[in-house]
Amino acid sequence: LKMVVFDFDGTLVDSVKDIHYTANVMAKEYGMKPIPVEKIKKAVGAGLISFLLQVFKKTGKDPQELKKHYISIFSRHYADHAKPYRNVLKTLDVLKKKKIKMGIVSNKAGIFVKKTLKHLKMDGYFREVIGRGDLKKDKPHPMPYFHLMKKYGIKKDEMLMVGDSIYDIESAKRAGIYSMFLTYGYGNYREVIRHKPDIVSSDILELADIV
Secondary structure: OOEEEEOOEOOOEEOHHHHHHHHHHHHHHOOOOOOOHHHHHHHOOOOHHHHHHHHHHHHOOOHHHHHHHHHHHHOOOOOOOOEEOOOHHHHHHHHHHOOOEEEEEEEEEHHHHHHHHHHOOOHHHOOEEEEEOOOOOOOOOOHHHHHHHHHHOOOHHHEEEEEOOHHHHHHHHHHOOEEEEEOOOOOOHHHHHOOOOOEEEOOHHHHHHHO
């Protein structure tokens, strides 16, 4: 392997508290009951509009209005409680020493991924961060991986996608690259397993042995 591509939320960083907080501020303003954190976890992964439609569908509000409202709150609280998962920094250090190229492909807006990485002092590990809307197509479309392959001269069998959701594994399959499912994230285990990831693990540090 020459390049490992990571998802962000639920894979490298546990950011659900900040997403949950933002959603509940909105819910209160809309006269809704508090939203359970499990509902938030289930809705994360497919991009902001999809997330908002799942959580606030009953409000009947325009998706763009919901998006604007969400960003106005989240932009002030994007890293209040965000933290890397256990063994993430240790794993990134090992990959860096082994000279493995690393990137991030997320359906979160790239600006928030980059700001959170900087806040957590993790920004120095990654060659490139691709967020929602940075390319013409987002996950589960394979375009982000093809972009990275072309830019860094990587072949399909030299790239591994590491993520926690069906969008990560499905996009990797569509790109023809290897995939690793981390079970500690937000994805539903049964749903993700159906997509047949190449590797299944509850500890990201296993990556150190694989590469």
